[in-house]
Amino acid sequence: MAIDSTAMFSMSYGLYVVSSEADGLKAGCVVNTAVQVTAEPIRMSVAVHKDNVTARVIKEAGTFAVTALDQTADMPYIGNFGFRTSDTYDKFEKYQAAVSETGSPYCPEHACAMYACRLIDTVDVGTHYLFVGEVVQAERLSDEPPLTYAYYHSTLKGKTPPKASSYQA
Structure with a gap:
């Protein structure tokens, strides 16, 4: 049986900024694959x-x-x-940055x-690393609805970059 890769478009995603800092280098990127995997511990x-x-x-x-981006x-x-x-x-220069309890920078705007997570495991899944973290700090930053990947495509007319986990050439 053949794989219809367009079936993957039916999966629900959000848009998130993942960030960290090491040796004075602040880094962050947009991802569409972040998920809670356990409740206790979170x-x-x-x-x-x-x-x-x-x-x-x-x-x-x-x-x-x-950070879970909002609409x-x-x-x-x-x-x-x-x-x-x-x-x-x-990437943190243009927007007001804050620092989480773990020392990772983040931007609360949008x-x-x-x-904030402490890294507990890294899984090599081919083109990507799956980072698993224990949540040590969680905060609601706004009451705005989360930005879904569907909204990003349909309303904002955003494109899927080649490094996205859902990218298809």
Whole structure:
């Protein structure tokens, strides 16, 4: 039986910024795969492309923060974190940054929640690393609805970049 890859478009996703800091380098990127995987203790996983600076920084720091973007996020904000590299561009300079209890930077603007995690496992899943973290801090940042990947495509007319876990050529 053949695989109809368009069936993957029926999966529900959100948009998140995953960030970390190690040795003075702040890194962050937009991902569409973040999920709570256990309730006690609360653990979540995020998938980050191996080539992203953010993946390297998370592995070095042993911590990461995840912000769930809300529907106030616009394309310049998403592009700031999603279409530039942290090696040559300070993604946190344009927006007011905060620091989580784990020391990971995050931007509360355009976010409805923040989760700070201590890295407990890294799984190599091919093109991406699946980072599993224990949530040590969680905060609601706004009452705005979360930004879904469907809303990003239909309303904001966003594109799927090649490093996204759901990218199809």
